[in-house]
Amino acid sequence: MPAGHATISYLALGDSYTIGEGAAHADRWSVQLAALDRAQGGRLANPDIIAHTGWTTAELQAAIVASGNHRRDYGLVSLLIGVNNQYREQSIALYRAELRELLATAVAFAGGNGGRVVVLSIPDWGQTPFAHDRDRAQIGREIDEFNAVAQAECQRAGVAFVDITPLTRAAMGEAGQFTHDGLHYTGPQMAHWAARTLPVVQALLR
Known part of the structure; x- marks a missing residue:
């Protein structure tokens, strides 16, 4: 690219929802986000990804340390984490403390x-x-509690927060929105996440 038009480096941190468990690489929401940005004249590069199915906040933080990635020049860092904390019935207080540490790590990147x-x-x-066969309402209430903590901690850290949870709830009953395991999401659903995140990211990158 001409001088002044270098791509913007991007790091995506998270769990199975960041790697798009069961979906193609190109269907990952973070990859779709970068493609959408470039389609509109942006310069967001395809992401480096540190994420794995099943990770909690603590496991992600440990994996970041183990990765040996010490870069401090990413133009964008995204984070999507916490579902496994809720699934394993870990406390909200623990999630808050570990998310606070992860946010500091993301900001450092x-x-x-x-x-x-x-x-x-x-x-x-x-x-x-x-x-x-689970208590769907109870899960929803707990997810809301975790997300309230995430939103508050983002505000505290001066970090943008995008609420994609309603999009995932709207997918209920639509088989094409889920991968073969019935738990993770297909490209069309993750495209909604990318589209909702795009204007927020574009504002951050201006």
Whole structure:
């Protein structure tokens, strides 16, 4: 690219929802986000990803340390984490403390600029086919509690927060929105997440 038009580096942190468990690489919401940005004339590069199915906040933080990635120049860092904390019945207080640490880590990856970090809310897995024999309402209430903490901690850290949870609830009953395991989401559903996140990211990158 011409001088002044270099791509903007991007790091996506999270769990199975960040890697798009069961979906193609190109269907991952973070990859779709970058593609949408470029389609509108932006310069967001495809993301580096530190994420794995099943990770809690503590496991993500440990994996970041183990990764040896010490960059401090990412133009954008995204974070989507917490569903496994809720699934394993970990406390809200623990989630708050560990998320606070992860947010500091994310901001450090962005060169200390919280204005280059975006957090997505936790999807409501209680509205997935996988949860057909679970207490869907209870799961939803707990997800809301975790997301309230996430939103408050983002505000405290000066980090953008995007609420995608209603999109995941709207997917209930639509088979094409879920992968073969009935728990994770297909490209069309993650496209909604990317589209909702795009204007927030574009504002951050201006």
